[in-house]
Amino acid sequence: MVTTADEVTQAFLFSMAANQCATFGPGDPDATLAAIVERARAHTADGTAVALPIGDPTLDDLGVAPALLAAGLTLLRPDDPEWFPGLVVAGVGVTSSIAAVAATGNVALGAGVGLPRATSLLPPAHVCVVRASQVYATFPDAISGLLHAGPLPSALTWIGGPSRTGDLEMRTTFGVHGPKVVDIVLLQD
Amino acid sequence: MSGKGLVTPGPTMKARSKVAVGDPQLQAALSNLDLRLFTAGVVQAEHPEWKDRVAEIRRETLADLDGWIDKLESKLLSLGVVVHRAATPEEARRYIIGLAQREGVARVIKSKSMATEEIDLGRALEAVGIESVETDLGEYIVQLADERPSHMITPAIHKTLGQIADVLSKEAGTDLPVVREPLTAWARDKLREKFVGADMGITGANFVAADTGTIVVVTNEGNGRFCTSLPRIHVAVVPVEKVIPRFDDLGVLLPTLVMSATGAKMSNYLSMVTGPRREGEIDGPEQLHVVLLDHNRRVLLGTPYEDMLGCIRCGACLNVCPVYRSVGGHAYDSSYSGPMGKILTPLVTGGEEGRDLPFASTLCGACTEACPAEIPLADLLVRLRADLRTPGPVVVAGADQPAPPPALPVDHAGRSPAAHPAARRKPGEGYATPVTRIHVPTRRAPWSRRRAGFEAWARLWSYPSTYRASLAVGRLGAKVLRPKAGWVRRAPMLHAWTDSRDVLVPAGATFRERWAARERGDERW
Structure with a gap:
């Protein structure tokens, strides 16, 4: 049974790795930022853009946008009139989560103004920043927690890892419709 | 159903079963079900308390289904969702096709949904010239082959990888390798073209929470996310029993559903949609429509068949059923197959389809054992066999049953939910006998040589x-x-x-x- 915050964090990373995600952290803000930049660079090595929301409190606090620009990467933001066609060819979408679950290994993303649903859907890779304080031990805990945290967003999307299917002779095959790669960067806060 | 799109055609389940057991390709494909043989036991082993809780939530819902539907409807309306109550599949199709035509929809992308299968929506859209694309990989394969899904979780389970490669190669116009990864990659690229520029996304719903108006769609591939995020119109086809009282109930219902379906701890993607896109958001549907489908469900309330409405469509009963595992889904020639399909099909079609299905059972009780909602499936099968003896609609045995409520749409004025006889039923209290016992109907069968022989x-x-x-x-x-x-x-x-x-x-x-x-x-x- 997972009890302390530290154990919850470790169990979360273990579950995400079991779901075929690459995991980074837990780290302080500097280490987290460095990991985000490194992953974004890796996924855009072919010169594609990094899709980044506007007004995401976690990403703004870390200063992700200036760091990515300083690293010489191309940013695609939701206020760009070419956002949607750009997203179709972007290399990676970077988001934060509003909750995560240790036992089942999944992260919850909320849609909102500046936080489009498609950021974590269309690009072939997804980098998700998770605050350790938002990791719940179990799925029922997270559902109750989100319910009491305020009004539900218009779209609440739970992600376990890279897109997969069991439709071909019931054997798991990755990379169907959603991202083929999911990186989880855990911020110790 | 018409018998169209079956790999095992035939006039009766018996005839189709004969074809199925003699089809080596089908038998090879069905052997993959072995991988899911023990998934139903995972919930029991890891979270024994969940099954009781799930059954409790489902019974609480059904005890006052009309009350929860009303609550859901007012919540959805307050979120700006358009709600349409459809009493029949015909009404549901007419509403959705009318909407699509009014909005000038050229292409619909569909996420796998048993409800849209039940109302045969995809073919109805194609018939009026609207392109309808199934986006779940298994469902896409089945659509390309002009067949019907044969398993509610894994629609193309009746096909071997070689057959799947043939279907996809034909569409691609080139020989694709018989290897899972390149086949998947080809389908990904092909369906991407379809996602972008689709005007309408159609999904079912695994659950809809009455208190928050949240529609939940469970997928592994991400196609459900596309269908609920990109098109400007999202239509969710929701059979009435999909309503659950509280968002909080999802905490137990979702892991139980997923674990029973595949043995995984959680599905890869869960889409929880609460209303259309809001002010300032740049994606998500501008219009969200919920079609509440009755189709002979509410008449079951207050009868012993009410328990069947507790089904959460996990497919666990199919995976463990010796009949399903031998003959596959097409032998049933109905949208729903396996043990739950044998019961639900004659009930929702008012006895017009699948009358021979309940008789194709060994009554071994494996389905009852596997069911995470504790539905006494074997009991219901025996009961239904007796009730189907008289031609026409299913006549429910027993004189003590209350009068069924009227069909949707209904005037709720002045009717207190507590007045409904089913509301007297306490959570956890079933109409049917305990789940481990086969119930023998009290109504005596008419005299026949067979009965005299058995006596x-x-x-x-x-x-x-x-x-x-x-x-x-x-x-x-x-x-x-x-x-x-x-x-x-x-x-x-x-x-x-x-x-x-x-x-x-x-x-x-x-x-x-x-x-x-x-x-x-x-x-x-």
């Missing part, structure tokens, strides 16, 4: 003396017939019973006789 047999074996005498006769008969092995298959008049059965030639003495001999010190035993 005579029952009397004969009710007393030790006549039982032993019958065995002696049997042994004598066996001795005479021993040189003619296989005779049972050719027995006249009994062929319905004997076609697929034979008897082994009995041993010379019974176990009891051998035991008695051993006690006497007879060394031969």
Whole structure:
């Protein structure tokens, strides 16, 4: 049974790795930022853009946008009139989560103004920043927690890892419709 | 159903089953079900308390289904969702096609949904010239092959990888390798073209929470996310029993559903949609429509069949069913197959379809055991067999049942939910007998030679003396017939019973006789 915050964090990373995600952290803000930049660079090595929301409190606090620009990467933001066609060819979408679950290994993303649903859907890779304080031990805990945290967003999307299917002779095959790669960067806060 | 799109065609389930067991490709494909044979037990092993909680939530919902539907409807309306109540599949299709035509929709992308299968929506859209694309990989394969899904979780389970490669290669116009990854990659690219620029996304709903108006769609591939995020119109087709009282109930319902379906701890993606896109958001549907489908469901409230509405469509009963595992989904020739399909099909079609399905069962009870919602499936099968004896709509046995509520749409004015007879039922209290026992219907079947035969047999074996005498006769008969092995298959008049059965030639003495001999010190035993 997972009890302390530290154990919850470790169990979360273990579950995400079991779901075929690459995991980074837990780290302080500097280490987290460095990991985000490194992953974004890796996924855009072919010169594609990094899709980044506007007004995401976690990403703004870390200063992700200036760091990515300083690293010489191309940013695609939701206020760009070419956002949607750009997203179709972007290399990676970077988001934060509003909750995560240790036992089942999944992260919850909320849609909102500046936080489009498609950021974590269309690009072939997804980098998700998770605050350790938002990791719940179990799925029922997270559902109750989100319910009491305020009004539900218009779209609440739970992600376990890279897109997969069991439709071909019931054997798991990755990379169907959603991202083929999911990186989880855990911020110790 | 029309019999269209089946790999095992035939006029009856029996005939289709015969085709199915003689199809080596189908049998090879069905052997993959072995991978899901034990998934139903995972919930029981890891979270034994969940099944009771799920059953409790479902019974609480059904005890006042109309009340929860009303609550859901007002919540959805307050979120800006358009709600349409459809009493029949025809009404649901008419509403959705009308909406699509009014909005100038050229292409619809569909996420796998049993409800849209039930109302045959995809074909109805195609019939009026609207392109309808199934986006779940298995469902896409089935659509390209012009077949029907054969399993509610894994629609193309009836196909081997080689057959799947053939279907996709034909569409691609080139020979794709018989390897899962490149086949998946090809489908990804192909369906991407379809996602972008689709005007309408159609999904079902695994659950809809009455208190928050949240529609939940469970997928692994991400196609559900596309269908609920990109098109400007999202239509969710929701059978009325999909409503759950509270968002908080999802905490137990979702992991139980997923674990029972695949054995995984959680599905890869969950889309929880609460209303259309909001002010300032740049994606998500501008219009969200919820079609609440009744289709003979609410008339089951207050009857012993009410429990069937507790089904959460996990497919666990299919995976463990010896009949399903032998013949596959197409032998059922209905949208819903397996044990739950045998019960639900005759009920929702008002007895017009699938009347022979409940009889294609061994009554082994594996389905009842597997069901995470604790539905007494084997009991219901036995009951339904009795109730289907009279032609026409299913007549529910028992004189004490309350009058069924009227069909949707309904005038709720002045009717208190508590006045509904089902509301008196406490959570956890079932109409049907305990789940581990097969219930024998109280209504006596009409006289027939078969019944007289069974009754005579029952009397004969009710007393030790006549039982032993019958065995002696049997042994004598066996001795005479021993040189003619296989005779049972050719027995006249009994062929319905004997076609697929034979008897082994009995041993010379019974176990009891051998035991008695051993006690006497007879060394031969």
